[in-house]
Amino acid sequence: MVFPVPGGSVAESKPREPAGRPGERSRQRTGGRIVLVLLAAVVLCLGGCDPLTVHKVTSTIFDGVPSLPPADQYCKDYSEKALTVETATGQKGLAQGGTQSEHPPYAEKQCSGCHDKTSESGFVVPLENLCAHCHKGFPAGEFVHGPVATGACLKCHLPHKSNSPALLVKGKGELCAICHLEPRLAAAMHDKAISSGMFCTDCHDPHSGNNRYFLK
Numbered sequence: 001m002v003f004p005v006p007g008g009s010v011a012e013s014k015p016r017e018p019a020g021r022p023g024e025r026s027r028q029r030t031g032g033r034i035v036l037v038l039l040a041a042v043v044l045c046l047g048g049c050d051p052l053t054v055h056k057v058t059s060t061i062f063d064g065v066p067s068l069p070p071a072d073q074y075c076k077d078y079s080e081k082a083l084t085v086e087t088a089t090g091q092k093g094l095a096q097g098g099t100q101s102e103h104p105p106y107a108e109k110q111c112s113g114c115h116d117k118t119s120e121s122g123f124v125v126p127l128e129n130l131c132a133h134c135h136k137g138f139p140a141g142e143f144v145h146g147p148v149a150t151g152a153c154l155k156c157h158l159p160h161k162s163n164s165p166a167l168l169v170k171g172k173g174e175l176c177a178i179c180h181l182e183p184r185l186a187a188a189m190h191d192k193a194i195s196s197g198m199f200c201t202d203c204h205d206p207h208s209g210n211n212r213y214f215l216k
Helices: 024-047 051-061 085-089 127-133 172-178 187-195
Strands: 002-004 010-012
Antiparallel strands (some): 002 010
16 A cells, blocks of 8 residues: 655555454464473483383484494493303303394383393392393293292303303303213213213203203
8 A cells, every 4th residue: 555654755564464363373372382392291201211112112213313332332331230241150141253143122122121220249140040030930840940940040141142142151061061070870871871962851851840951
């Protein structure tokens, strides 16, 4: 619209911006507040979660979240206060070389399933009860192998990864001889079985059984 002003000049008025629909700005403000409240709730909830859960949630909601570091580095914070395998069992830590088996919680970076930085021992339960914390109802046989009965699972298994199957500290052909140094019954039969390529676990259950000597 053009209209005269004093002095003979002409001024042009700018068209007025159309007003928003009634309540539109109010709804926008309300929506913004809801988003902020939801984000605050997510932050508060994640504050009590372990880092793996935080990463899963944030990477689901947001793009570009960096990947977690390798398990060795990620779990270092937990393992610093936890008892090491060497001090707890006299073993020399993780097996070196190619990895044939990995404990799923370790591979999935679920360190807090076993380790607790706030406890004196560094574990969620005493070491002798640690494996049974997840592996429930085990063993079930009438006769139980000594290390299993006392919760000394780390005598035969490594907790994180191994270059032998089933997280064994040594291969099946060497494992039993770590402890069983006594003369064997029926030595000739055992020697023949071993020379033919059989292993102790081909005849004996390593954990428990309903027959003496854990015979299968």
